[in-house]
Amino acid sequence: MAPTVRVLILGGTSEARSLAARLSEASDVEVVSSLAGRVRDPRLPEGEVRIGGFGGVAGLRDWLRDNAIRAVLDATHPFAARISSNAAAATTEAGLPFAVLQRPPWSPRSGDSWLEVDSLDAAAAALPELGRRVFLTIGRQGVDRFATVNADFLVRAIDPPEGPTPARMTLLLDRGPFDVGRESALMREHRIDVLVSKNSGGDLTVAKLTAARELGIPVLMVRRPPNPLGVTVFDGVDEAERWLLAVAG
Template structure:
């Protein structure tokens, strides 16, 4: 059985590794190509888009895919929507594996917003030195904010950027002590992040809590209605193994 895994997340790589060990399954992983030097999963890999819903549907048919797992970033809403529509048209089993979101704990100072635009607007009154950890996409929404920014991403952002910006190119996992030291070094007084969940980057939230720094937390977009969603790789693997050949 040939299976398509969408995404370059740690969950996608873990699932690809597990399935690649099974002689009954052939894995193809698809990466969007937005990261210049991605961590590649086990098995076959393709890079780039499909051309929307129709392009993905046709690709699934032409490559005899029997099931699709979307393990993309929780904020990759367009990819998830396209995959749900394409698999529905092709009559293929489809599921999403998505790590649980972070939740506030005592002493957290979260301001929860829905969009990047809302996050930029929320900065007024919260602080002047902003630690922006949303990745390279979407930084343009903060270009007109009158604050100093420390922007951390794997690759440099595209489009407009804040005039007062320090760019830090780095990728997780991060440690609490290092995150706290970074925030002190740059005199950070507000953190902006997406609710990605997971352990790789959660240290910044612990550091912000310990330092008493408010966090502007961007809420995840909803998954398409009716889609099967698993919160662990184990559950997604068991679901796949139950798909009729």
């Protein structure tokens, strides 16, 4: 019997959970999923799970060595730029295979009114020209960037934001998936006139974009940070699974 090979999935996304579930059926692969620990009640994947940071590039490199990891797949949120960069550097130093699994970004469709910006700071600066009743759907991190914007905010996140928040804010704690009818009703109830979102991609929260299109509400969309240079990027779980099984074999 071939020895079991340990692989690390940097997770926290639905794609990471799906991949861990698939690989749990492979008798010769042992999956360790790592979660950042920023969500209070995360959805846990199958198999071994560790929660918390590694201590930068050096800490991750040493952890990979001490835990006999043979390959690393980054399936974190598209905006988790720091861990992606650290993982690329740590695996390079350790001489380990590394790739990224990242769902495709959303693209504007006919009838959409999008303004795309490169950062949350740029989004906050652009808001006064777009609307005064804002549906802020960026999660709990980064809400402080909008603390001084003179507008009424409906903020939706899984956990409450930390740090400064807008003076006029209604907080809605909720987790996707969401449907178009519910999103439309929510925007009408709060008389939303601009939607702010990160370009996370995927199906769990895309309904807000459809609702905004149907209601004629403009969208202020924050572009993704770039992936580390030279890294292989998969946009589907099937490709990522084949890659992990190949490098672990």
